[in-house]
Amino acid sequence: MPFARSNNIELCYETTGDPADPAMLLIHGVGEQLLGWPDGFCELLAARGFHVIRFDNRDVGLSTWFDELGDVDLNRLLAGDLSTARYRFSDLVADTAGLLDTLDLPRVHLVGASMGGGIAQQLAIDSPERVASLASIMSTTSDPAVGGTSLDNPAAAVPVPGADREAAIAAEVALYRLIGSPGLETADEELARRAAAKYDRAFHPAGTFRQIAANATAEDRTEDLRAVDVPTVVIHGDSDPLVGVSGGRATAEAVPGAELLVIPGMGHDLPEAAWTRIADAIAANATRA
Template sequence: MPRARVNGLELEYDAFGSPADPPLVLVMGLGAQMVTWEEGFCELLAEGGFHVVRFDNRDIGLSSYLDDLAVPDLGALAAGDLTTAPYLLSDLASDVTGLFDALGFDRAHVVGASMGGMIVQQLAIDSPERLLSLTSIMSTTGDPSVGHPEHAALAALTKPPAATREQAIEDGVAWFKLVGSPGHPSDEEYLRMRATRNYDRANHPAGGLRQAAAVVASGDRTAKLREVRVPALVIHGESDPLINVSGGKATAAAIPDAELVLYPGMGHELPRQLWPAITDAILAHARKA
């Protein structure tokens, strides 16, 4: 796959559809590689008439790792001491506009999931002139009173990384089951395939820790989101155990004229059963914008 030189880093990316079509850039979440945007999902968007680009954020997947930076102290960050945060969501948002530049996109539609939703929200705050539209999926505003995780999901998210490949894959399967969609379940074989693919492609838990620090240190975006005038769509699952649906509702309430779409039985994932509905919603929003 190709790489783009961005902000002194290399970002791994690939694309679907015709470069002649309007660009639509997919931004993935905390510790998640670009392959979490499954090929079938990307192809549905490309078939809808868009040039779809997915990429690995800094510090994850096959993009550049920043292991020379200090290890963040999440406890201190949560207490308000931001000195150990190696970078912020604004830096991750700058990576996205840097990718635009590398690929020749003056403006683009952006779709972000989980932390990726936070990144595209920050992008709309920092560089609204670069966006044609934004879609924030299963994300939140940074307001600590909304979008709170269930205890089991938070415990699993903060669990120490596995010491072996076998345990990492088992942990991955367990994670997918925990945050999955009770109304749209996936079979064990599919979950194991995803966990194995993710581990074998790249395994870099230190990068996920630094990304988590960026989320914590970046704070509440609510006030600045009220000033956003980029056409916005907010999608959330009503059964999300990691970012409660209140986070999505708060995001839609903060961005003027944002459209909110909720899916019953959807957890913190993009279940295959809902790909047609979710991609149709994204495509309709982008076309309207």
């Protein structure tokens, strides 16, 4: 896999499709490696005429880890204390902007999921000339009044440090049963296959905790989003227990002219049964550029 130097770190990335086609950068969320964008989904986007680029954010996958900065105190973080955050949301945004520089991509279609949706939104705010179109999936504006979780115990959505391979895979399957799509379910066998691939590639819970803390430092983007003037589609599941659909609705309301697609039965994942619908919406929005 190729690596790109960005913001003084190394980011691992992969591409799908014809490099001559318009570039589309996929940005994922907390703890997700580039594998969180399944091969088949990337191929659907490439078949619609895009050169698809997916990458590992800092501290996950094969990109630079930050273990030397120390751990996050999760209990203090859940209580609203950000003092143990080891880097900021703005660092993740800078990483992504630097990746565009290194890959010599002056203008791209941005697709972000969960925290990645927030990163994509911030890039559209900061550098609109670099964003051909914006797709924000299962994300929010970082306004604490919207997009709240309906989970009784949000801590259940974090990985288990020190888990062996079998326990880590089982925990990942349980997580996606908890936050995934109740109306568009993925078979346990497929969830286990994906979890095993992620574990075998790079199991790094400490990085996930640091990303959770970094995401918590993001400021409310609502007012800034009102100035975004690029074709935008907001995609959200009506059954998302981790980031409530109100987060998606608020994003679509903030961005002038944004289209909102609410998918029945979809939770906080990318269920294969919805891939075509999601890819079609992203591609249709990109053609508006």
